[in-house]
Structure formats: structure tokens, C-alpha cells
Amino acid sequence: MIVLLLNTGCSFFGSKAYQVISIDVLTYMVKNESLIVSKVEQSTVNVQKYLPILRVTLGWMYFSAFLRRTINVPAKLNPHSPAYVGGKLLTFIPHAWQPIVGQLEWLVSHPGILYPFLLLFTAAEAIFGLFMMLGFMTRLSGLVIALLAWGIGAAGGWLGPTCVDEWQIAAVEGAAALMFMFTGSRWLSVDEYLAKKYPSGLRILNINIPLW
Amino acid sequence: MGMDKVTILALLGFIIATGVTMALYQINFQGFTHLTNYSKKPAYSLAGTQLFSNGTLRLQIDRVAGPDTYGGFIVLVQILYPNGTVLYQWNAAQLGHIPSSDIINEYPLPGHMAYSDGFALVVPLGQNATVILHAPITIQPGTYIVRVYDVDGSYEAYGIKFQVYVTVNQ
Numbered sequence: 001m002i003v004l005l006l007n008t009g010c011s012f013f014g015s016k017a018y019q020v021i022s023i024d025v026l027t028y029m030v031k032n033e034s035l036i037v038s039k040v041e042q043s044t045v046n047v048q049k050y051l052p053i054l055r056v057t058l059g060w061m062y063f064s065a066f067l068r069r070t071i072n073v074p075a076k077l078n079p080h081s082p083a084y085v086g087g088k089l090l091t092f093i094p095h096a097w098q099p100i101v102g103q104l105e106w107l108v109s110h111p112g113i114l115y116p117f118l119l120l121f122t123a124a125e126a127i128f129g130l131f132m133m134l135g136f137m138t139r140l141s142g143l144v145i146a147l148l149a150w151g152i153g154a155a156g157g158w159l160g161p162t163c164v165d166e167w168q169i170a171a172v173e174g175a176a177a178l179m180f181m182f183t184g185s186r187w188l189s190v191d192e193y194l195a196k197k198y199p200s201g202l203r204i205l206n207i208n209i210p211l212w
Numbered sequence: 213m214g215m216d217k218v219t220i221l222a223l224l225g226f227i228i229a230t231g232v233t234m235a236l237y238q239i240n241f242q243g244f245t246h247l248t249n250y251s252k253k254p255a256y257s258l259a260g261t262q263l264f265s266n267g268t269l270r271l272q273i274d275r276v277a278g279p280d281t282y283g284g285f286i287v288l289v290q291i292l293y294p295n296g297t298v299l300y301q302w303n304a305a306q307l308g309h310i311p312s313s314d315i316i317n318e319y320p321l322p323g324h325m326a327y328s329d330g331f332a333l334v335v336p337l338g339q340n341a342t343v344i345l346h347a348p349i350t351i352q353p354g355t356y357i358v359r360v361y362d363v364d365g366s367y368e369a370y371g372i373k374f375q376v377y378v379t380v381n382q
Contacts, residue, residue, distance in 0.1 A: 082323030090324050090338035091280035095250050097239060108319045108338075150232050158240040161251040161279050167236050175229035182225050 049187045051180075055132060058176050061169075062129025062145060069122050077122065079115055086114045092156040100155050124148065132180070135189025137211040142181030149174035184212055248370060250277040254284030254362050255369040256335065258376040261358050263291065265380050267300075267347035269358065273326070274340040277370055285332035288361035289345065294377075299356065300347040307333040314344040332363055351380050 068076065075081035090108050093101060107114050125148065131141040153170025160166045186192045191212035201210040215223075237243040260272035271289065278284050287304040310328040317325045318340040326341035327334055335341060359375035361367050367374045 080322060084322055087321045087324040087336075088280070090319050090321050091336070093338045094274075094276040095240065108321060111320065150236075153232070153236045153240075157236050159251050159280050161249070164241055164249060167240050171233040171236055174232055178225055178229045182221060 045187070048183075048185070051183060051185055052135070052188045054176055055135060055138070055180060055185055058145065058173060058180070059129045059132030059134075059141075061173060062125040062148065063133060064129070066122055066126030066129065077118065079111060085118055086111070088156070089114070091159065095158040096156070097154040104155060132177075135185040135191050138185035138189060138191050139181050140211045142177045142179070145177035146174045146181065149177060184210070250370060251279055253364065253366075253369040254278030255372045256284065256286070256360055256362070256374040257372065258358060258360065258374060261376045261378055263351065263356055263358060263378040263380050265351050265353065265382070267349050267351055269345040269347065271343040271345060271358065271360070272340070273335055273343060273360065275335040275337050276372065278337055280337045283363070284335055285363035286335060286360045287332045287363045290357075290359045291347065291351075292357040292359060294355055294357060299351070300349055302345055304332055310343060310345070316342040353380050353382050355379050
């Protein structure tokens, strides 16, 4: 049996005190500690693996809005069509959150500004919906989608004759997106490779921005 | 006791998300006080309506509640004395055939314009239209009530009466 003498660093009766531990005990301690550490790491990895269950569905909610307006029913982005999504903003007005009412009224009164606004909004939904599904810049996508969801909630969240529908959509998607802003995404994500290559995020000047 | 960074961030996110959810619930539906779903029944506001002694009614009609995808359909417009007696009224057949030149929509959005569809005056959610109607009578100066009825038979929803007091001047 090999005996190790460990310097505990404290004085004992005027002389250095040594703790005597057998290698067996030491091995057990190290093993046990790494076991605890690896268990914690493993549970984090495991939790990460369940995130795509929600992430892809959440992203699809926004990306599919873009598909509906461009591929399924292009008339939705035609200002001269009855299907034009600009009309949706009009239906928001009666019970939208007060600070937004004036902006909605202004937008629907200015067709020349309403149209580029809708294009921009649709593009944002397409880009960040796709990013969320791919797990690319998940933290940034989470923030943008949370703002989109809650913005729609404050404007048209009062709509929904069946099950207070729009509020449920806005609240759940907003909370889910905000969660992804904090968790980021690794497994089944582009971010996994980005994080390996650039662990401290995007570096602009001297600031590291954790986009993934 | 100091909290680590992760705990602080997690609490912050939790408070923000839960706060927005509850705020949306209360502000959009008064869910914690008097639950109201404004999408169930059509409602109209007539603020700004004018009546003239020559019988012209400038009906200012703002659709303020009800489903976003359908209606509402106005089938009766009445001018009443303050005691509730009807002075003059336009029925569904008349309201279904108002010339489009007499319907002025505030917001020029296709698919969301007020119009006569042959059966009723249709006012989509959010639209605010001025509808000009002509009563073939002379109206004495005084105060009158202008009231509209939705096709569901009511002139009131969510405590909003689809009527307004107007004054006819000399």
C-alpha cells in the first residue's frame, strides 16, 4: 500500500501537519468528484437535446407566415387584393394597447409606408423563423421573435372568437422565444459549430456579443 | 447572500415573460377583473354622426368589436325622438343598396371597406365610414337619437349602445 503525505498547510504543534491518505481513498475521491461533475455536465447536455422539440415548431410559426404570403397566397402582399395583410392591422385598431393605436392608424392611412412595413415585417419573420429552426444565432433570434410575438400581442392580441386565440399565440411564443434567448441552442444546431469555433460569441471591437 | 449570474438572469427572464403574459391577459381581456372577449359580437360606435333639417343623415359608423373575418351587417337605421318614438327609418333593402359614392371609407384597404351588399350595409372590423342617407322629410330643430341595428337584432354589445344623440339646428 502506497501512502501519500498531503501537506494540509496548517501548523500543528509547531510543526507541519500531514494528512495520511491511502491511494485507494484518493482514487475513490477523485473518481467520485469527476462522477458528480460529469453527471452535471451530462444533464446539461441532455436538457439541450430536448430543446429542438420546441425550437423548430417555434421557428416554423414565423417562417410559415412568410411562406403563406409568398408561395401559398401571394395576394396577401398585393395592396390591391382583398387578401392584403395590411387589412389585418386595421382589424387590430379597436382594442389594441393604447400606445400602439395611433401608430396603427397612421400606418393604415399611409399605404405607401404600410407596404414596405409589411415587406420588412414579413422578411423579419422569414429570416428569424428560419434561424430559429436552424439553431443559427439562436439567442438573437429568440430576442427578435419574442419582440415580434409580444408586439403582435399588444396590437392584435385581443382578437380571437374561439379561445382568446391571439393572446395565447403571442404569450406562449413570446415566452418560448425569450427562453431560447437565455438557453441558446447546441444539439442539432448550427450554433453548436459556431460555439466550438467562437466560444465567446461574436466579437465587435472589444465586446463579445453572445449571439449563440 | 449573493445570487449567481445565471440565477439572476433566469429570474429576470421568468419575471418578464410571466409579466407580459399576465399583462396581455388583463389588458386585452380584463381576465382578472371582468373577462371580456371583444371578438364575439359586432359593436358599432356612431360618434361624429350629424343630422340636418333637410333630412340628410351623415352616419359616422365605426365598427369597434366582433369577428375580424366577417361582417358586421347593419340592417336598420333609425332616427328617434328622445322618447323612443321612431321619426324615420331605413330598412335592410334600402341599406343594401346605398350608392358607393355615398359611403366614404376612412381607411382605403381592399377587403376592409364598408359597402352595401344587396342585403345590408357591411362594415368590416376597424373600418370607420361616413354613410350619407337622405330622409324625404324636413326635420324640426331639436335633439334626436340615431340608432343602428346589427343583423343579430341587437343595438347594444359589451355595454356599447349603437346609438348617438344628435342635435338638429335651425
